[in-house]
Amino acid sequence: MEQDKTAIRNAATVIVLRDRASDPAILMGQRGAKAAFMPNKFVFPGGAVDKADAGIPLAAPLPQVCADRLTEQAAEDLGHALAVAAVRELWEETGLILGKPGHWPGAVPDDWTSFAATGHLPAADALQFVFRALTPPGRPRRFDARFFLVDAVEISGDLDDFTHASDELSHLQWIPLKDARRFDLPFITEVVLAEVAGRVDDPTPPESVPYFHNNDEASLFLRLRGYPMPEAG
Incomplete structure (x- = not known):
């Protein structure tokens, strides 16, 4: 059966933060010019x-505070799948390993x-749920994306070795956090970058998580397990 391209799909995005105590940098790559979703944009x-x-199976689960936040306005069992998707996508698109040494129980799935x-x-266990965003209506693809922050020290192997990456993202590179807005970024990525910048000095998972919720009636900034975000000004 052909997939309904108008359906909202759950998604996981990984923000890898390197050298957070000295010169913070984040890992990004560029989507292809023919991509249906956000062509040419630099993304996580x-x-x-x-x-x-x-x-x-996961060798270690999400931090409990993050697992709790993921259950708000979502299926209670979705957190595990989102965490797995984050690890899988990081590996597929960058070749970086977020895992622990060990042997798989039973047969290894093809992917x-x-x-x-x-x-x-x-x-x-190193993933921190820091942001959620729902793609606005009218886009060619819609995702309910959860953004996970992970410190690069938790990655196994060489942080500059992208030889195992797929070709989905090009120009993979570590971009100094202070320079990231010079790149061609989606709007929501700019918003997430501001949240990341505010968390550089805090290694603990957030108690509440911003949620950029878009539907046919309005675009709202909410907070999961917290209060509405204060208006700017």
Whole structure:
């Protein structure tokens, strides 16, 4: 059956933060010119949740505070699949490993054979849920995206080795956080960057998470497990 391209898909995006105490940088790449969603834009690694993600074992789960935030206005069992999708997309699009050394229980799913060959199991304990955004109506693709922040020290292997990356993102590079807005970014990425900049000095998961909610009636900034965001000014 052909997938309904107008349906809202759950998605996970990963913001890898490097050298946060000295010269913070984030990992981004450029989408292709022919991409249906955000062509030519510089973005973080990420993508839609696959049906199989719910059944993939994690060597370590999400921090409890993050798992709790993910359940608000969402299915209670979605957090695990989102965390798995984050690890999978990071590996597929950059070749970077977020996991712990170990052996897979049973057969390795096809999508994970190259990851498993590194001797790791996916792990989510270093992921911090920091932002949620729903793509506005009228776009060619709509995603309910959860953004996860992870410190680069939690990545296994060489942070500059992208040889195992797919070709979905080009020009993969570590961009100094202070320079990121010079690139061609989606609007929501600029908003997320401001949130990341405010978290550089705080290594703990946030108690409440901004939610940029778009529907046919309005665009709202909310906070999950918190209060409405104050108006600017």
